[in-house]
Amino acid sequence: MKFFILLLLLAGSLATQIAAADKFQWQVTEIGDHNYVPLDQVKTFYRFTQLQIQDEAKTLTLSSRSVEAIFRTETRAAYFNGVKFVLTHPLVKKDDGYLVSQFDLSALIDPILRPKFIKNAGKFKTVILDAGHGGKDQGSAGEEAKHTLKLAKKLKPLLEKKGYTVIMTREEDIFVPLADRVQMANAHENAVFISLHFNSGNPNAQGFETYVLSRRIPGKNTHAASVALATAVHSRAIFSLGKGHIKDRGIRSANFNVLNGCIHPAILIEAGFLTNKEEAAMVTADDFQKILVESIVNGINVYRSAVTK
Ligand SMILES: [Zn+2]
Incomplete structure (x- = not known):
């Protein structure tokens, strides 16, 4: 039950810690028609403290005090604090690490982890x-x-x-x-x-x-x-x-x-x-x-x- 926490609100407080991240230089790799960035950089940018590779690399887990993000490398499934998301592109293994598509990063992962930075959202009744x-x-x-x-x-x-x-x-x-x-x-x-x-x-x-x-x-x-x-x-x-x-x-x-x-x-x-x-x-x-x-x-x-x- 502990992962069914108020994902957005907790992630919202995380966002204030990473507010100064505008100058971050992503290392972009083009594969096929899509751009990818290293999972290691996702770890750094969002202040995750740990990246664990388990289950013969079928499961990759990024964790911090408030968020646990699990990626299943054989499917497009990702879990943020226990909530399932389906990525548009599967992770790609490259050299010693893994890459995440830039589309999923900006369209899915960033809004989950930094809701305060979302444009065209806010006051509505x-x-x-x-x-x-x-x-x-x-x-x-x-x-x-x-x-x-x-x-x-x-x-x-x-x-x-x-x-x-x-x-x-x-x-x-x-x-x-x-x-x-x-x-x-x-x-x-x-x-x-x-x-x-x-x-x-x-x-x-x-x-x-x-x-x-x-x-x-x-x-x-x-x-x-x-x-x-x-x-x-x-x-x-x-x-x-x-x-x-x-x-x-x-x-x-x-x-x-x-x-x-x-x-x-x-x-x-x-x-x-x-x-x-x-x-x-x-x-x-x-x-x-x-x-x-x-x-x-x-x-x-x-x-x-x-x-x-
Ligand atoms: Zn219907």
Whole structure:
């Protein structure tokens, strides 16, 4: 349990120690189409005190007093204080060391470890709730639309109680095109966007995952803010729902741009598989959803304190 700490808040205090790091010279290596930097330099830059190589180099662990970052070299999985992330590029072994892609460093690792440095984040009071699907598009197992709306309707009063203004992209069983949802969201300033979905896959597929949606729009780059929002919400949800209870499929920030053009920090939650009978029964039950909506609200609050300057 000790790793399920307030990852963002602790990392936020770490950020003040490394605030003077602007002049840091990264040693960049180009491999294929991508740039990489040494894991050793990641250790130095973020003031990790230890790099351990274990398990025949399948597991690399960076640790400091407040953060433990584990990289699995055979997969793209990385764990920050127990929260799973899926890197866009796997680590690369070079000479005696390992390299991390610069994309993952700036798009994923930095926003997790230095939320105070995130641009286009901060003061917001509006939460846009997007209940996925609806109308002629019922989504996973023909039932997703009903359940996402139920979830959004449970979230709304809880968020309002915390002082947020809540905008819903739909409040009934109607079809709303994705572009209209984005337009609705962009009509508001200083907001975050939360899209609610349930997953579909083979009958055995299971687990909970969170996607970072926002595109890197010039001048309105909210990608890093979205990563921080995803981290806060996903870690609260996995912690509260219990890791043994639901499989953690991690936070994914790869090019998943369903909602192209949203100007706000934006995430998409896939709260379990409706195509898996057992999991569908669990994730549509009231007790599960009660914990889930409370942890989403907590996550939004944690994000707000982590990025507020
Ligand atoms: Zn969906």
